[in-house]
Amino acid sequence: MLRLEDVHTYYGNIHALRGVSLEVEEGEIVCLIGANGAGKSTTLMTISGVLRPARGRVLFGDEEIQEVRPDAIVARGICQVPEGRRIFPRLTVRENLEMGAFLRHDHRAVEAGLERVFTLFPVLRERVSQLGGTLSGGEQQMLAIARALMASPRLLLLDEPSLGLAPLMVQQIYAIIREINAAGTTIFLVEQNAHMALRVARRGYVMETGQVVLADRAPALLENEMVRKVYLGEV
Amino acid sequence: MLLQQLINGLTLGSVYALIALGYTMVYGIIELINFAHGEIYMIGAYMGIVALAAAAALGLSEVSAALTLLGVFGAAMLYCGAYGVTMERVAYRPLRQAPRLSPLISALGMSIFLQNYVMLAQGARDKAFPALIGGGFEVGPARVTAIQLFIMATSLLLMFLLHTFVRRTRLGKAMRATAQDRRMAALVGINVDQIISVTFLIGSLLAGAAGVMVALYYGLVNFFIGYVAGIKAFTAAVLGGIGNIPGAMLGGLLLGLIESFGAGYISAEYKDVFAFAILVLVLIFRPAGLLGEQVPQRA
Numbered sequence: 001m002l003r004l005e006d007v008h009t010y011y012g013n014i015h016a017l018r019g020v021s022l023e024v025e026e027g028e029i030v031c032l033i034g035a036n037g038a039g040k041s042t043t044l045m046t047i048s049g050v051l052r053p054a055r056g057r058v059l060f061g062d063e064e065i066q067e068v069r070p071d072a073i074v075a076r077g078i079c080q081v082p083e084g085r086r087i088f089p090r091l092t093v094r095e096n097l098e099m100g101a102f103l104r105h106d107h108r109a110v111e112a113g114l115e116r117v118f119t120l121f122p123v124l125r126e127r128v129s130q131l132g133g134t135l136s137g138g139e140q141q142m143l144a145i146a147r148a149l150m151a152s153p154r155l156l157l158l159d160e161p162s163l164g165l166a167p168l169m170v171q172q173i174y175a176i177i178r179e180i181n182a183a184g185t186t187i188f189l190v191e192q193n194a195h196m197a198l199r200v201a202r203r204g205y206v207m208e209t210g211q212v213v214l215a216d217r218a219p220a221l222l223e224n225e226m227v228r229k230v231y232l233g234e235v
Numbered sequence: 236m237l238l239q240q241l242i243n244g245l246t247l248g249s250v251y252a253l254i255a256l257g258y259t260m261v262y263g264i265i266e267l268i269n270f271a272h273g274e275i276y277m278i279g280a281y282m283g284i285v286a287l288a289a290a291a292a293l294g295l296s297e298v299s300a301a302l303t304l305l306g307v308f309g310a311a312m313l314y315c316g317a318y319g320v321t322m323e324r325v326a327y328r329p330l331r332q333a334p335r336l337s338p339l340i341s342a343l344g345m346s347i348f349l350q351n352y353v354m355l356a357q358g359a360r361d362k363a364f365p366a367l368i369g370g371g372f373e374v375g376p377a378r379v380t381a382i383q384l385f386i387m388a389t390s391l392l393l394m395f396l397l398h399t400f401v402r403r404t405r406l407g408k409a410m411r412a413t414a415q416d417r418r419m420a421a422l423v424g425i426n427v428d429q430i431i432s433v434t435f436l437i438g439s440l441l442a443g444a445a446g447v448m449v450a451l452y453y454g455l456v457n458f459f460i461g462y463v464a465g466i467k468a469f470t471a472a473v474l475g476g477i478g479n480i481p482g483a484m485l486g487g488l489l490l491g492l493i494e495s496f497g498a499g500y501i502s503a504e505y506k507d508v509f510a511f512a513i514l515v516l517v518l519i520f521r522p523a524g525l526l527g528e529q530v531p532q533r534a
Contacts, residue, residue, distance in 0.1 A: 050418060050421060069426070070422060071425055071427075074424030079423075080422050086416050086418075088411070088412045089415060090411070090415055091412060095411075095412075098405070099412045100423050147423065
């Protein structure tokens with residue numbers, strides 16, 4: 001479904017991605033783990049078209065999308081929940097969700113989408129006319145995911161969905177990620193919280209200084225000695 | 236005296252508010268002080284004269300004064316809108332990734348260019364703007380002219396339309412979203428360049444209307460009127476809180492009142508001094524303006 005082939009991306013003067021190749025198949029949950037600054041978010045921003053790769057190809061289905069504008073990439077069915085959630089702070093929860101459905105013109109489908117995300121995240125229904133900036137961190141994460149779902153994406157990119165959340169909230173968010181995947185949305189997940197990510201994912205990639213250094217099935221990565229040492233904090 | 240200054244101040248203030256909206260909306264989206272915005276207003280005033288002459292030549296002005304007025308406003312506003320959108324394309328969009336100072340310098344250059352261009356095309360002398368709206372009535376000791384009422388009512392209507400657009404429509408909400416987080420707006424599928432164009436379009440439509448109104452009010456137009464009006468409207472935008480739409484409306488009205496009362500009670504010759512003193516004071520003591528950020532960025 002999604003394939004990166006030898007992608008090089010510069011972030012200013014920094015050579016952030018140095019030949020990244022990876023693949024996500026339809027229906028999978030795939031995770032990308034790595035330390036801070038390894039290039040995980042840069043990878044997602046390159047897929048979303050916010051950053052242009054200097055070299056290499058990004059394929060979605062059979063089409064090359066590395067030159068496509070971010071809004072046109074959303075139109076093709078790739079949505080991102082970026083790091084830090086980036087809720088529109090002075091829009092209401094409802095308006096945030098409406099913005100998620102910006103490219104959908106079928107009013108009834110948008111209403112159905114609202115119902116769907118309110119079922120997934122009942123707390124959002126209670127907060128519907130509150131400003132986004134007044135929500136708690138966990139609620140903002142839910143809103144961010146819900147906003148992305150409003151576009152009914154085929155591929156959902158999640159950047160550190162557990163960052164800064166209480167353990168219980170992390171459990172809850174991951175349960176919902178599973179649920180979204182079970183409903184047919186392919187998920188590509190970036191995490192520092194390798195433990196959680198590898199438990200829900202089918203396959204995983206490990207990234208170091210702009211390169212993929214390891215790729216395997218998630219259970220195998222959980223057993224891998226290097227991963228256990230460096231990313232799971234075990235001896 | 237008090238009532239008279241109040242009426243004068245509100246008239247002037249509603250025009251400042253209309254121009255200030257263009258500054259504040261553009262700043263809200265791309266963090267640029269569009270110094271050429273005052274020139275758009277000046278071009279609106281000239282286009283009013285041209286449209287009026289065209290209406291006279293076509294015989295429209297003899298048929299209906301209201302229709303003529305509508306035509307003059309429509310023509311001036313659309314013309315200014317085209318100018319605003321083109322200006323953004325030519326002078327600012329190529330500099331989107333450049334350091335912040337570059338588009339600012341480009342804006343100053345645009346302002347100088349447009350002033351000189353209009354001076355060469357239309358001449359350096361004042362041009363008279365025919366009075367289309369006459370009459371008025373007494374309110375106690377004060378006099379309200381019909382043109383003052385017209386300016387206040389039209390400004391109010393335009394601001395109400397803008398408010399509704401920004402609050403209620405899909406495009407208006409996308410504009411607010413883009414102002415709050417441009418990259419995230421792109422990530423939900425908003426074409427940010429298009430929103431920026433729309434912002435310039437709306438700001439320029441309002442400036443065009445303001446240009447015609449001031450020309451009607453004072454009856455004179457020259458190529459330099461955009462400069463002072465521009466800086467005053469900028470002051471109004473800063474006073475209200477730059478980037479904040481209700482702030483620009485409030486700032487404009489307040490500035491108009493301050494000027495009018497200052498001119499009436501202290502000295503008319505120092506009229507412009509009041510505006511700039513306010514600018515300095517606001518920048519020193521309350522740089523976020525009267526209606527600065529209202530909600531924290533994050534919980």
